[in-house]
Amino acid sequence: MSQSLDVITALVAEGLRKHMTTHRKYLAPSERQAIAADSAAVALAVLVDVTGGHDxxxxxxxxxxxxxxxxxxxxxxxxxxxxxxxxxxxxxxxxxxxxxxxxxxxxxxxxxxxxxxxx
Structure with a gap:
C-alpha cells in the first residue's frame, strides 16, 4: 500500500503546483476547498484502481x-x-x-x- 500512498501524494502535490503560480504563496479558503475536493476525488480513483478496481x-x-x-x-x-x-x-x-x-x-x-x- 506504500506505493499507492506515494502515487496519491504525488498527484496531490501536482494538483497544488498547478494552482500555485510563481509569485503566489497563499490560496483563499474557497480555492483550498476546491483543490482539496479535486485532489480527494483523484486520490480515491487512484486508490480504487491500485487495489483492483471496482471488480x-x-x-x-x-x-x-x-x-x-x-x-x-x-x-x-x-x-x-x-x-x-x-x-x-x-x-x-x-x-x-x-x-x-x-x-x-x-x-x-x-x-x-x-x-x-x-x-
Whole structure:
C-alpha cells in the first residue's frame, strides 16, 4: 500500500503546483476547498484502481482452491463478510487455474472473465 500512498501524494502535490503560480504563496479558503475536493476525488480513483478496481478478482489454483479479492468499498465497509459472490463461487463447480474478473450477469448469476495477465 506504500506505493499507492506515494502515487496519491504525488498527484496531490501536482494538483497544488498547478494552482500555485510563481509569485503566489497563499490560496483563499474557497480555492483550498476546491483543490482539496479535486485532489480527494483523484486520490480515491487512484486508490480504487491500485487495489483492483471496482471488480471482484478470483485467483484459482491447480489444487482446486481459490482466493477472492473484494473491491475496496467492500473491504472498507465490511460488506465482504456478506458477499454473495463468494458464496456463489464456493458452491459452484471447480474453477480452472488462473486469474479472473467476476462480472454479474444478473443478481444471481456471475461470469468469470479471464484477465490479460492470466498465468
Amino acid at each position: 471482484h478478482i478470483v485467483r484459482a489454483f491447480d489444487d482446486g482452491t481459490f482466493t477472492l479479492q473484494h473491491p475496496l468499498i467492500e473491504r472498507l465497509t465490511d460488506d465482504l463478510f456478506a458477499c454473495e459472490i463468494l458464496d456463489h463461487l464456493a458452491a459452484g463447480e471447480p474453477i480452472d487455474a488462473g486469474r479472473y474478473k467476476v462480472i454479474a450477469t444478473d443478481s444471481q448469476t456471475f461470469e468469470l472473465i479471464p484477465t490479460k495477465d492470466q498465468p
